[in-house]
Amino acid sequence: MNLIDQKVTHRRFGTGNIVHMSDSRVEIAFGEENKRFIFPDVFGEHLVLKDQEAARSLKQIIKQKESERQARESTAEKKKELQRKKHELRTELEGLMKNQKLHPQSQMVSWCEPEELEQVFAEWKVFSGEIKSGENKGKPNKPVRLHQNSAVLLTARDPGMPEQSRQIIGMYMVNEEFTGRLCEDGMIPAHSVYKIRLTEQESADMLFWNYYVNERSPGKTTWNTGKYRYFDNTVMAQILQDIVSKSDAEEQAMAQQFFDHFCKMNQITAGELPQPDGVLMRK
Template sequence: MNLVNQTVIHKAFGEGKIISIENGYITILFSQGEKKFIYPSAFKQFVSMKDPACAEFVQAEIAALEAKEAEAAEQKRLLAMQQQEAALAASAAKDSKPVKKAKVFPRANIAFKCNYCDGGKSAEQVGFNGVCSDAVIYNNIEVEKRTWCNDESCACLHYHNGEMDRETLDSQCRDGGFVCYESQMLREWRALAGVVRSGVRKDEPMKLQQVQNNSLCILTTRDPDSSETDRYIFAIFLVDETYEGDNREEGYVSTRSKFKIKLSPDEAHKMLFWNYHTNDNQSDVAAWSSGLHRYFDDVEAVQILRDVADLKTGTADEALAKEFLSHFITINGVDVDSVPTNNGAIVRAAKS
């Protein structure tokens, strides 16, 4: 069913008309302006169709989505059972077989490059949980010239140009509408691959082809007026849901597990990304050119988790950080004794 031009009712914005539905998002024109929401999830709580037949169609879409999510959850449950059975079998065979040293092997952990967002900034978190301040919006649009922030679909650009007031912008984010990936990153604990913003593949969804459950995901950013060397890690989580992506929707990773940790501003600035990571070429240069994500191995992951655990000593997250490190080492079979000290681009540059 084609829902374009159909009327909807939003709890906060009133009646609006659907303009488009694409790439998992629905764009609706209200009297206050255009707003973008996740489709069909927004119809669970914030938005409803005025036409009964359309409402029935959307509910069927929601039911199909929930069935898909339930199937994915069941697959995760079965995988967990298989892993548990394998662990029990290995434990039973331990007495009859020589103990072998666990092997450190490359696998797909992932790091995301995020535009700086101070929405929701506090003593406990850098931000990334609300719309940016006016100063950061100006910086991202006028100074850094961030691609999405300057996109005609970006609500912050409409606000910056005087086409929307601050309350409307904040309410769009607060009421479940889409503003940007960064503004909801630590609310949803989800990182998306994004779409191609230029060239012959412009607007094509990007894929995540190497990430698996039990991989480590780290979220990185850098402050305004800082260099790439200053890029830091502001949050980490253990991936327990992945979607590779296809020709219609971008890939993503997320988590519902307890293994997710936010770093305070002081802690985050001590976790410099390039203390751990290197480029294949020019390994002593801190340079992240194209792309929103990078893959890294378990050695680097353990180095990061180990330093986070040290940083969290004496805080409310101390026990969780230590358990996170131990859990990651166990489920991925990492020989922690063979993990060397950090040797990222910054460390290598200092040695040269």
Template sequence: MNILGKAVKHKTFGDGTIQKLEKNHIIISFSVGNKTFVFPDAFFSFLTTTDEELNFLVGELLEERQKQKLLAHEKKVKELQQKALFRSIAPAAKAKTRKGKRANVAFKCNFCDGGKSKEQIGFYGVCSDKMIYNNIKIENRTWCNAEDCPCLEYLKGEITREKLDSYCQDNGIVCYESQMLKDWKAFAGVVQNGKRKGKAMKLQQVQKNSLCVLTTRTPGTGENERFIFALFLVDDIYEGDEQEEGYVSTTSKYKIKLSPQEAKKMLFWNYHSNGNKPKNPAWSSGLHRYFTDEEAVQILKAVVEIKKETADSYLAVDFLEYYCGINGIAGNTVGEARGALKR
């Protein structure tokens, strides 16, 4: 079909006429001069026409483009699912027995309110529309803004909410945060800048029976308000390599999630501090950091206090005693917390 000479209308420039078609671009003449647009994409947002033939052509092209995007996205989701499956079965073949100093690990997580309830802060499904907008448009989170992120596609109107939610069903995955309290698994992530940008990060100091704490902060709050929303005893670890980032997980009973009210009382920087600037609650780069057994015991003791008179009260006490026993720690010799906010 020859579209040259067809009349169109732009939201800002008004009436115009198509002058030229070059591959996937069209040049349109307006009263303010010639303007170039991507074809047919511009008709999705900026351009309209009353020409029936052109409308039909544009509709067919946009529909085909949408199908291609959906196919590409579904392919990417399958790759993510296969990657997650690989990570769940690979350690038996790839894990190494590490020797050396053992450390505990804390993870910095993007806030996710998926599955939020009285019992948990979220991290159990896809974020709400409000949180998706926040993580993409306001917080500018790295993965949330990736081209193949399902949430970004949803925000752009390329997929429906129903389609987005379906990706988290049947062991699917939208992002690491969306499955964190389903699978009790945390990943080391990839390097975001510098010479090693894009390279997988390793977990070189974590071993079996290390404590893992999951931290986040709510939108609009500062780093000093970062809190712990869940913790578990590591019994499954993959150190990672150049292609696959490391992860920790658990299948044991020693895992506790905190309610929204409980979590706000567990400020991470009450227990942890930076070696070079101990009074400064700054995480800086990276998705994980290591902390000492002393800090781990202080965190577990605080959880025992918070969980008093709850269904998890016995588990919290058992967790503390087991952690100290298995790691040879005299819990009664551990002093008060001396994190950045306590100095």
């Protein structure tokens, strides 16, 4: 906006003419003396344009600059708050898990057969399966990576359907007192609060292979053998975040609490999660 030669009135210096201006400064001649001011901050309370049309245009510019300033301050404040929360998470988790090293892949996905689903959700626990060979053959697998920061992801697929159609049907944090290395019977019980069963419609929108990649066969939707496998903490956070976004209003609060608790326990900052990058997302 060009305000050169516009007449102004200053409450202290009186009437003057604008003789020079830039994006951040304005110079005004008051008689034989020139004064410089911050532009556009000086206008309004201290300085008034006499031309009404120019004043209205300037008012819009001031309003826009104020919005931009508030946006910058808001961004800076959010960044500061994010750093504060990250520090709090680190401090709190150090206290919660001072005797437990946080493994980057301490989440479990379980293969649930259709006939066992009702029992799984009635009892809210899954079996880790049996050892297939060696001197401990037939004994339950010890889920040694599972601790209070761990979640169990429940998945299933309809008989006769390809593996890529595997759906996420529910999830739970492990029981508050559970420690995988001390588990002798292979049964993994759920937390008293953090557990979710998805509806059929919700499960249809939550394909497991949208999130997961088998590192041994990164281009394939291949499970191979076993009732469970470990997977990345970040991937579980991505799944929970999507559950929150897709839940209806009644379930959303619980899903959000689950997500927040999981992120706290795994030292994850929600705003820094990458997008899901499972096998199906790469095709």
